[in-house]
Amino acid sequence: MSDAHAELRGVSRVYPATGAQGEVHALGPVDLALAKGEFFSVVGPSGCGKSTLLDVLAGLARPSAGEARFEGRDLAGQVPDGVGVVFQEDASFPWLDVADNIAFGLRRAGVDAAEIARRVAYALGFMGLGDFARAFPAQLSGGMRQRVCIARTLVLQPRLILLDEPFGALDAQTRLLMGDELLRLWRETGATVLLITHALDEATMLSDRIGAMSARPGRFIETLATGWARERDSRIVADPAFGKVTARLWALLREESIRAIGAGLRK
Amino acid sequence: MTRLGWLRLGVVAALIGLLEALCRMGAIGRLTMIPPSDMAVALVKLLQDPKMLRHIGETLRNVAVALVLALAFGFVAGVVIRALPRLRRALEPLLATWYAVPFFMFYPLLIVIFGLGDLPVIMVGFLFAVVAMIVATLNGLDRVPRVLGKVARVHRLNGAARALLIDLPCAAPYLLTGAKLALAYSFIGVIASEFIMSGSGLGHEIAFAYNNFDNRTMYGLMLLVIVLVTAANMALHVYEQRQLRKRSRG
Numbered sequence: 355m356s357d358a359h360a361e362l363r364g365v366s367r368v369y370p371a372t373g374a375q376g377e378v379h380a381l382g383p384v385d386l387a388l389a390k391g392e393f394f395s396v397v398g399p400s401g402c403g404k405s406t407l408l409d410v411l412a413g414l415a416r417p418s419a420g421e422a423r424f425e426g427r428d429l430a431g432q433v434p435d436g437v438g439v440v441f442q443e444d445a446s447f448p449w450l451d452v453a454d455n456i457a458f459g460l461r462r463a464g465v466d467a468a469e470i471a472r473r474v475a476y477a478l479g480f481m482g483l484g485d486f487a488r489a490f491p492a493q494l495s496g497g498m499r500q501r502v503c504i505a506r507t508l509v510l511q512p513r514l515i516l517l518d519e520p521f522g523a524l525d526a527q528t529r530l531l532m533g534d535e536l537l538r539l540w541r542e543t544g545a546t547v548l549l550i551t552h553a554l555d556e557a558t559m560l561s562d563r564i565g566a567m568s569a570r571p572g573r574f575i576e577t578l579a580t581g582w583a584r585e586r587d588s589r590i591v592a593d594p595a596f597g598k599v600t601a602r603l604w605a606l607l608r609e610e611s612i613r614a615i616g617a618g619l620r621k
Numbered sequence: 622m623t624r625l626g627w628l629r630l631g632v633v634a635a636l637i638g639l640l641e642a643l644c645r646m647g648a649i650g651r652l653t654m655i656p657p658s659d660m661a662v663a664l665v666k667l668l669q670d671p672k673m674l675r676h677i678g679e680t681l682r683n684v685a686v687a688l689v690l691a692l693a694f695g696f697v698a699g700v701v702i703r704a705l706p707r708l709r710r711a712l713e714p715l716l717a718t719w720y721a722v723p724f725f726m727f728y729p730l731l732i733v734i735f736g737l738g739d740l741p742v743i744m745v746g747f748l749f750a751v752v753a754m755i756v757a758t759l760n761g762l763d764r765v766p767r768v769l770g771k772v773a774r775v776h777r778l779n780g781a782a783r784a785l786l787i788d789l790p791c792a793a794p795y796l797l798t799g800a801k802l803a804l805a806y807s808f809i810g811v812i813a814s815e816f817i818m819s820g821s822g823l824g825h826e827i828a829f830a831y832n833n834f835d836n837r838t839m840y841g842l843m844l845l846v847i848v849l850v851t852a853a854n855m856a857l858h859v860y861e862q863r864q865l866r867k868r869s870r871g
Contacts, residue, residue: 414771414774414775432777433774437775439771439772439775441768441771443768444766444768445766445769445771447769447787447790447791448791448867449790449793449864449867449868459776462776462778462782490868492868
């Protein structure tokens with residue numbers, strides 16, 4: 355019996371043929387074991403199945419083969435209690451203001467009003483949204499909307515946080531600062547985090563371990579341990595070891611990225 | 622009110638003033654139209670007549686029943702049709718051509734099925750309004766972002782909770798557009814039905830006044846219909862704009 359907090363065992367995902375499109379083997383087989391409280395990132399070429407991996411680990415998609423487990427239980431295509439997901443796309447509710455967006459899951463879970471108010475106030479402060487509690491998502495920047503979605507996930511105090519390129523739409527400086535916030539949240543909550551990203555520097559800065567995936571169907575080519583201390587922030591980019599880890603990732607992924615985009619780029 | 626609002630109001634007032642002047646000067650004959658000020662006076666008198674108030678009440682009740690049925694049935698049908706893509710593909714041509722069908726030709730059939738009275742009138746109002754609501758529901762649900770479906774699953778919402786807590790509010794602006802259309806169609810269906818197949822109601826009273834050259838009653842009631850429909854539509858429009866403002870930048 356594995357003591358991993360969350361794991362994938364021999365997981366493959368094949369999308370059936372639709373119309374003119376034949377069957378698509380998107381992922382795997384992959385094995386992955388996340389230790390409790392670990393920050394793990396997945397990097398890989400476009401279309402290699404990173405988001406599919408996240409969907410399977412979240413219970414949003416059933417694997418075609420293998421199994422996904424969280425805290426020892428088979429997910430079987432159901433999102434279990436204790437899992438929070440932040441998506442790449444804007445998933446804020448445009449009809450609710452920021453405070454109501456953040457409180458959405460708490461109300462669904464039947465948490466009492468005083469506790470909801472306390473957790474929402476804490477999340478607003480923590481995410482730097484204190485002045486925008488009554489603003490609607492349309493009045494916020496893309497980064498602030500993403501923070502609303504992160505806050506909506508975190509107030510539920512998930513034990514496993516899955517992030518699908520949450521900073522993909524942000525500029526480089528904002529991404530670094532959001533990365534700092536994420537590291538702070540991770541340290542304070544003690545949650546296990548799996549981050550899907552296409553940004554190698556982001557993965558290097560944030561992670562304890564990084565899984566590099568091949569072109570589709572995605573498989574792990576190599577898993578790197580960064581060796582960072584738990585207390586870290588974006589200033590780590592100045593560390594000489596940062597460049598080495600990022601360079602190693604690129605060395606692993608360059609050929610795979612060329613393969614994913616097209617052989618013509620080799621010339 | 623905004624400058625544009627004042628401008629619109631000014632245009633309407635100018636047109637009414639022009640009509641008033643043309644009627645008063647005899648450019649438009651009294652048998653054709655009475656001056657708008659006389660219409661307003663006639664309307665005030667009609668609203669003091671208990672018999673007329675019963676007719677007005679009957680029409681408003683029939684419109685309300687037709688509208689509520691159209692909104693409820695239209696939303697549920699829209700949700701079901703969207704959930705069944707084959708059914709949707711089969712129904713789409715019918716929905717697209719629905720308003721090309723002259724419903725009034727079905728009066729004899731509706732009377733045979735529902736008998737005389739309010740029911741066939743309500744049915745025509747309902748049939749006129751329901752497809753606007755179905756189409757608006759389909760349109761609105763098509764625009765619910767796929768990622769919100771994933772969010773619903775992460776929050777472990779069942780189908781009904783998802784429809785109520787995510788799909789319905791997300792599609793609300795489109796549903797309001799459908800509701801505005803359904804309101805107008807309900808009025809058209811009910812009043813037009815009363816015009817030719819009922820012994821009571823606003824439509825019947827307008828037709829009766831028309832046949833008896835009673836222009837004061839006819840135009841007074843027409844003014845009432847215009848005021849009612851415009852006021853109801855404006856109320857929905859204001860609510861719709863408020864909702865849209867929440868969702869727009871700036």
